Amino acid sequence: MNRLCDSMEPKVMDDDMLKLAVGEQGPQEEAGQLAKQEGILFKDVLSLQLDFRNILRIDNLWQFENLRKLQLDNNIIEKIEGLENLTHLVWLDLSFNNIETIEGLDTLVNLEDLSLFNNRISKIDSLDALVKLQVLSLGNNQIDNMMNIVYLRRFQCLRTLSLSGNPISEAEDYKMFICAYLPDLVYLDFRRIDDHTKELAEAKHQYSIDELKHRENLMQVRLQDERARQEELEKHKTAFVEHLNGSFLFDSMYAEDSEGNKLSYLPGVSELLEAYKDKFVIICMNIFEYGLKQQEKRKIELDTFSECVHEAIQENQEQGKRKIAQFEEKHLSSLSAIREESELPNIEKMILECSADVSELFNELMMLEMQLVEQLEETINMFERNIVDMVGLFIENVQSLMAQCRDLENHHHEKLLEISISTLEKIVKGDLDEDLPDAPASLFVDKDTIVNAVGASHDIHLLKIDNREDELVTRINSWCTRLVDKIHKDEIMRNRKRVKEINQYIDHMQSELDNLEYSDILD
């Protein structure tokens, strides 16, 4: 591998070198003259060839944003770098270099053909981003572990692979192994794999492959499950009622409540707690379902709204297009009439007429646009009112449900207090049937302590409920404001764009007319 790198001076990829290469490989002949006149921008270049230049380090390529094909073969590059910006790259040739590890290719998602032939690579790695990879050439390297092949299974488009000249290709099982593990492969080491070989390979490695497949499937299923769960949660989040379809809130109430947990050991409390939990969860479920329903309603509302707005805009556009088409027809005929006319006064008159037409078109188009703006404004305001109402109603109902939760909590609190006090009295009297565990026993010192403990637990619970409610309300409110804002902003943007477009068109027409005038006067 130590090719001539010592005998020749390594070169630097600088601007001059790149310019020269671009100039050489750019358009030729007439087009070439033009190109020379104007100069070629690096970002317009689609393909670049930089072979046999003794390049040591890849550099200065960040301007070639649209490059599709890059050839850097037969240099002395040691590290893949500086290619991050070339995201459109389809073809990359890095063969006959001194590269040791595969790296720096993570942004080249469009790459289809990668050649790393004759390098010093020992491990196939870091190619995860290259989902479209079809051709991979890794011959004459130092890959010595057969398990590298398994890594290539993830490239579903891979059809051509070359690995000859690696230590693994010496292995007697080499071909069979690859055929078995990469069943979609068509060409291996520049030869077509025939069906017979494939069958043989499959039979030979069936067990290990099946196992592998099984593992992969399991992984896949797990991933899918995870994704489905995420999606479900996401859906609930958009309805602002996530984690309300169960005892999550209830559990969280007791998670940080040490007193409450202690108190639950009191006789009769556990039953009380059970009943309380059931009721609480039912209310939570109610909120959850109501939230989903409301979300559905809001969605339908939004869909209808955007559909109607879209229709209105389409209709308006059609009208505008028709107007322009009519105008253009007329305009073209009058332009040709002007060209043919020879009398100067007549020409002037006609040009005046034309410009009047243009301004009339402008007026018409602007009128259409203004009309649309007015109509849309009205509709948007209506939608805004409705959606705010809906959100308000939702919040109100949720709040009333939450109040039920609070009532439950209060009720529970009273009961608990009662039990606690009676227990305390019993303890004081000393006729408690059974011994209490240590933790709750420490609370039953006097009345204040026990009342405080129960109160603290109650406060924590109420706080949790309040927090959840506040979160829901803030989030839905902010969603609502954001939505309305966005609609308004979109409409304004649309309006500005349209006005700009009309102005641009009218300006063009006007300038065309002016040019005509000018040239006529010159004539």
Place this chain on the structure above:
Amino acid sequence: MFERKSKRESLPSYVLYTSPKPSPRPPRDAPVVLVAPAWSDSQPWRILPLPHRDILSPDSQRRSRMEVLREKVEEEEEAEREEAAKRAEWARTEKMMRPVEVRKEETTLTQEMLRDLEKKLSEIQIPISAELPAFTKDTIDISKLPVSYKTNTPKEEHLLQVADNFSRQYSHLCPDRVPLFLHPLNECEVPKFVSTTLRPTLMPYPELYNWDSCAQFVSDFLTMVPLPDPLKPPSHLYSSTTVLNYQKGNCFDFSTMLCSMLIGSGYDAYCVNGYGSLDLCHMDLTREVCPLTVKPKETVQKEEKVLPKKYTIRPPRDLCSRFEQEQEVKKQQEIRAQEKKQLREEEERLMEAEKAKPDALHGLRVHSWVLVLSGKREVPENFFIDAFTGHSYSTQDERFLGIESLWNHKNYWINMQDCWNCCKDLIFDLGDPVRWEYMLLGTDKSQLSLTEEDDSGINDEDDVENLGKEDEDKSFDMPHSWVEQIEISPEAFETRCPNGKKVIQYKRAKLEKWAPYLNSNGLVSRLTTYEDLECTNILEIKEWYQNREDMLELKHINKTTDLKIDYFKPGHPQALRVHSYKSMQPEMDRVIEFYETARVDGLIKREETARTMTEYYQGRPDFLSYRHANFRPRVKKLALSSAESNPRPIVKITEQFFRNPAKPAEEDVAERVFLLAEERIQLRYHCRDDHITASKREFLRRTEVDSKGNKIIMTPDMCISFEVEPMEHTKKLLYQYEAMMHLKREEKLSRHQVWESELEVLEILKLREEEEAAHTLTISIYDTKRNEKSKEYREAMERVMHEEHLRQVETQLDYLAPFLAQLPPGEKLTRWQAVRLKDECLSDFKQRLINKANLIQARFEKETQELQKKQQWYQENQVTLTPEDEDLYLSYCSQAMFRIRILEQRLNRHKELAPLKYLALEEKLYKDPRLGELQKIFA
């Protein structure tokens, strides 16, 4: 009643309005006088076929009278039959008179008087049968008909008796109605009941499974013969066999045949004997609009008013004056009313002109058609089929003026409903005995009304069951039809019309039909539409073709505009679909449409005028949708130059493209115009989704050389562009230059395409002319009759098979038979016998071989001798021979030598083969199972 009478007096054509019953048949001598409609007030009467029906009337007195009547009737019947035997030639008259005599009988009831009267009446011959045109019984060959046609089975006799009885009672109860059409004579002069003449047959042709095609077939297949007497049913009703043989018939024959076929394919169909309008009875369609000319009514697609959605924008405020609008609308309405009035007047005038002359016999003309009741075969409602035309009519149609009776293969019903309003008020509930009087009890009463069943109730279920049993016991089944199954040969089915040709005259139209392959150019039908009622000025001609090799399906010639339109089925070599033209000369107005899926270039349509050519495309990978070329008149060069060698110069080519979703809109060309004369190229791009303006670009190529003589490659003023969203790279000269170069290449290609299209048109025209001249017909490979090639092949195959068979027979010739015959038969051969048999057989064979050899030898010797003699004779007379004789001799010699050589060869061959044959026979004999004994020795 009074009202009716007064009307009758005032109106000469009163029958139409006042005829109180289905058969307003006046007596022969005075057709205007009518008997008072007595039946209308005699509601609960019943007719009693004997002996199968009880008198349902509670009136016992009447019953006793009926019994007396029955006896008398039987006696009378006896006598009548004797007489009928005596006077076969009077059959017709007698039958006609039967109703009269029955009527008489009820008043006088004396046999003598009756006989007397009968005799007198029978002397009054009415010469009607002589008028039967063409299709008389004399011309019918009855010798080949089966026995059932010539005689009546006892059951049939019984049925006839029942029918006679039924008829008598009927005429007794309804004396003013015409006699029933019950048992006309068939072609063998045997009276047959009408229901038994129906022979339900399911035809083997799937085309005849549905009523419409079936009716059309019957109407095509038979030629219509008018009734001998238009005022009464015919005396004869022939079997469908005869009718099919002669392909002729009157309305009763038509409807009988159609009804048989419909019942066979599962319809609830009935033959109707009733009264029809003149047009109907004479199969006169000249006042009918031809069904083929009726354009299908364009179903006006009602635009469903979409409910305005919640957020649909409000329409802009309408600032027009409402008052003005109203005034405008009023004015418009007035104008429209005026127009409408004029139109109506015009129409009325036209209608007046087209209206038929009033028919003096309106309402009296007897006609027969088919009634199909709903229920079976998913028929949604009752309708009539006129068997003459094969058209269907609603039961409300005013051409059907009344129904006398109807029957199917199981029963016979008389209509008891008033037909004063044509058939509009009739209710076809045949189970209702008040409306329809049935003849046989117990057969299926179709649609026995549900209300009755409900009335009978569940409480007396037993009674109902008992009743059912009684009914069954008494019911008399209709005997099986005497007619043979209807058979139509495939040839006849294909030929359809008699002689394969049929002409129908419609109102302002004439339709001609031919059997396929009858015309050498494949013409199967032609519809000529005329401008006027007299059919003199042709408006347009439509010709339908079949089995043509060029797939021509329909040729439409418009005589007023001279426009010809050819329609093709898929499969033309040039994928033609429609070709409309005025002349076959190239570069004239024409439109050619194609089956675009069959073409590589996806061309749908090509329109040509003298100076332009427009092409429409679909489904092309380059998204081209439209190409329009303008031409300049051809520069006159040489007189000889044809269109091919001297194409017209192109002035302008316009091409339009569909949106290519793969490209952004501002790079996707929507239209490009090559102005070849001005060296200008205009491009218009597609419009982006949210924009209303589209980018444009115009390339000019004014000067190639600048003032100093340097070549100008590209200057900014050579490309004028408007961009919706200005982009940097498009401003570059290089980009523009490349675009222009690309367009130049494209221009060349487009020009080439246009020329090629022109050439293609020429080619198509040439091909069309050739096809028109040749008009070859395709023959399906499954068509074994017409396909000559397959026929030859089949015949050859048959011949080969036959020869093969002969040879097999020969080889199977039993060589042991003559020897075995000497031995006693049926016994197993002993070994000695077997050996002897074998030896005999072998020696016999040996002898035969030797004989054969001897024979050949003898012939050989004979030939040689003759030759020698001739040679001798020649040598002797050589000097005196004429050259002719010498030639003769020489030719004889060569022939003789040839024969000798052949004989020699045969002899040698025989010598070679004889031992082999001998051995083969020996082998065979060893293996012969009959000589099994032989094997035992060797085994």
